[in-house]
Amino acid sequence: MQKLNTAAQMRQMDYTAMHGKYGIQPAVLMENAGHAVAERADEYIHGWAGKDVVVVCGKGNNGGDGFVIARHIAAAGARAYVYILGQAEEYSDESQQHLSTLQAMEDDESCLLTYFGGTEREWRVLRQRLQSCQVVVDAMLGTGFHGNLREPVSSIVGLINEIAAAGALTVIAVDVPTGVNSDTGAVSGSDEEENGPLFADMTVTFGALKRGLVLYPGRTCAGHVELDAIGMPAPLLVQPEEKPAYLLQESDIAEVLVPRSPDSHKGSHGTIGIVTGCSDMAGAALMAAHGAVRSGAGKVFLRVPAQTAPYCIGRQPEIMVRGVGQGEYFTEADAVSVLDECAAWSVIAMGPGMGRHEETKAFVKAILAHGECPVVLDADALNLLAGEKDFVSSLDRQVIMTPHLAEFSRLSGLSVAEIQEDPFAAAVQFVKEWRVTLVLKGAPTLVVSAKTGNVYVNPTGNAGMACGGMGDILTGMIAAISARESRPDICSAACAGVYLHGAAGDACRRQIGSYGFTPMEVADAVPGVIRRMEEEMAVPLLQAPMILD
Numbered sequence: 001m002q003k004l005n006t007a008a009q010m011r012q013m014d015y016t017a018m019h020g021k022y023g024i025q026p027a028v029l030m031e032n033a034g035h036a037v038a039e040r041a042d043e044y045i046h047g048w049a050g051k052d053v054v055v056v057c058g059k060g061n062n063g064g065d066g067f068v069i070a071r072h073i074a075a076a077g078a079r080a081y082v083y084i085l086g087q088a089e090e091y092s093d094e095s096q097q098h099l100s101t102l103q104a105m106e107d108d109e110s111c112l113l114t115y116f117g118g119t120e121r122e123w124r125v126l127r128q129r130l131q132s133c134q135v136v137v138d139a140m141l142g143t144g145f146h147g148n149l150r151e152p153v154s155s156i157v158g159l160i161n162e163i164a165a166a167g168a169l170t171v172i173a174v175d176v177p178t179g180v181n182s183d184t185g186a187v188s189g190s191d192e193e194e195n196g197p198l199f200a201d202m203t204v205t206f207g208a209l210k211r212g213l214v215l216y217p218g219r220t221c222a223g224h225v226e227l228d229a230i231g232m233p234a235p236l237l238v239q240p241e242e243k244p245a246y247l248l249q250e251s252d253i254a255e256v257l258v259p260r261s262p263d264s265h266k267g268s269h270g271t272i273g274i275v276t277g278c279s280d281m282a283g284a285a286l287m288a289a290h291g292a293v294r295s296g297a298g299k300v301f302l303r304v305p306a307q308t309a310p311y312c313i314g315r316q317p318e319i320m321v322r323g324v325g326q327g328e329y330f331t332e333a334d335a336v337s338v339l340d341e342c343a344a345w346s347v348i349a350m351g352p353g354m355g356r357h358e359e360t361k362a363f364v365k366a367i368l369a370h371g372e373c374p375v376v377l378d379a380d381a382l383n384l385l386a387g388e389k390d391f392v393s394s395l396d397r398q399v400i401m402t403p404h405l406a407e408f409s410r411l412s413g414l415s416v417a418e419i420q421e422d423p424f425a426a427a428v429q430f431v432k433e434w435r436v437t438l439v440l441k442g443a444p445t446l447v448v449s450a451k452t453g454n455v456y457v458n459p460t461g462n463a464g465m466a467c468g469g470m471g472d473i474l475t476g477m478i479a480a481i482s483a484r485e486s487r488p489d490i491c492s493a494a495c496a497g498v499y500l501h502g503a504a505g506d507a508c509r510r511q512i513g514s515y516g517f518t519p520m521e522v523a524d525a526v527p528g529v530i531r532r533m534e535e536e537m538a539v540p541l542l543q544a545p546m547i548l549d
């Protein structure tokens, strides 16, 4: 797992490294940061030697990193044109130290400094330099940026974007691309185009990933992201933050998908009860069930309203379908027969294609109020439960809710814009109030643990998955994974489901293309993704065969 830090958490980490017990000199940390960018970008740009490079240095410590970078790339054979946006005396001590080293190199043709005052001539020369150079290093603003870009940074960003879009200019961002809020991924100038963020090809970030690099729209500005520890003491790199957030990695998923016991039987791998559907949405119920089957469920029972059953029976032989009651949708009276059998189930999933009838709400509440096994709630079950915070938060069972943005808006009472402004904060607050594990589906999907409040961000998935039915598959997958033999923690099951679902979507995109792969194809790709993980990772997910041929 990779930590996803805020600017405040980074400031604290930097402060502890420098002024706490570790006592690293500020100029050394900055040296390491600048050196890391020069080193890591070297391969990306195919070597600094012989290249003309514009390094734009802002007034803060991000600019100080730029001074270090200029020295290193000059030593590697580049010619560095350094544009300095602050006055020497405005800089921090460590930045001034690195600036004076650069100033001492001024006689050397490899490093040319310009204190940028914004005269007409300076703008003209900057434009010409950007047009004729091969690489630009963005050391304007890092974690200190907030709000909308001010001049002259705003126009410099516009100029770089314009020239990079037109030609062969590679943009390397230092820590965070200028104009991206490192906490929320919000970008400058959402309303005024001329004030927008910098679009980098590569970002080298320091100490920990920043949330703004994985949340949209910031993520689209960052390009290829590399993380460098810049010599931070190891305990600081791994120590949990106060409100932790993490980016999921494949190795985290392997911990959930442990090997199947060789003597296991279908009962060991979970009995999944999918209770959902209504007459005009039988497909959603079937897709949820198929998601469970393809995730390795031992047994999958599908319970649908009686009039939906004819559309489901016989469609997929491994799914055991039964119609409940007599109607087109579930009503409270139907709950008795489901409650009778669900004592034997490992998990219940409800919601896909269930419809929003008031009588169905009473049904959902009756099922939730009785029994102990975990429940996965999606789609219409969520729509029906909007406004039922007190009921849900008082339930004595583990609940996973998997809303997309619009469903989450209905549930939380926040507008979509309010959620997008700071999705981490909205998701964490919701979990605190509703006492459920939350899977907030989107780009990217966030998982928030009911137990700890920790946030996990999923890196897999693609825009080809933005179509009806994908969420239904995910519901079945999470249900099946939570019922595995290893009985993973409910949040781990949600994370594994989300990660595998996205990875299966990525496999479909590679094989079929970005348009037109189906939810069923994504489910069908899941076993292959697990097999690939088994082959590529050190952790075996399946037992070695007893007879080798």
Ligand SMILES: NC(=O)C1=CN([C@@H]2O[C@H](COP(=O)(O)OP(=O)(O)OC[C@H]3O[C@@H](n4cnc5c(N)ncnc54)[C@H](O)[C@@H]3O)[C@@H](O)[C@H]2O)[C@@H](O)CC1
Binding pocket: 011, 014, 026, 029, 030, 033, 058, 059, 060, 061, 062, 063, 064, 065, 140, 141, 142, 143, 144, 145, 146, 147, 148, 149, 150, 151, 153, 174, 175, 176, 206
């Ligand atoms: N010791 C440390 O704290 C270290 C910091 N490092 C670098 O320092 C950066 C953080 O430094 P700072 O806290 O000085 O912050 P920045 O350098 O990111 O930005 C601070 C400057 O940005 C200006 N600013 C803020 N919002 C603006 C806007 N909307 N338009 C125009 N200007 C705006 C402020 O007035 C201030 O001058 C990190 O991103 C990283 O690159 C690294 O050198 C590693 C060590």
Ligand SMILES: [K+]
Binding pocket: 062, 138, 139, 140, 141, 142, 173, 174, 175, 176, 177, 178
């Ligand atoms: K930057």
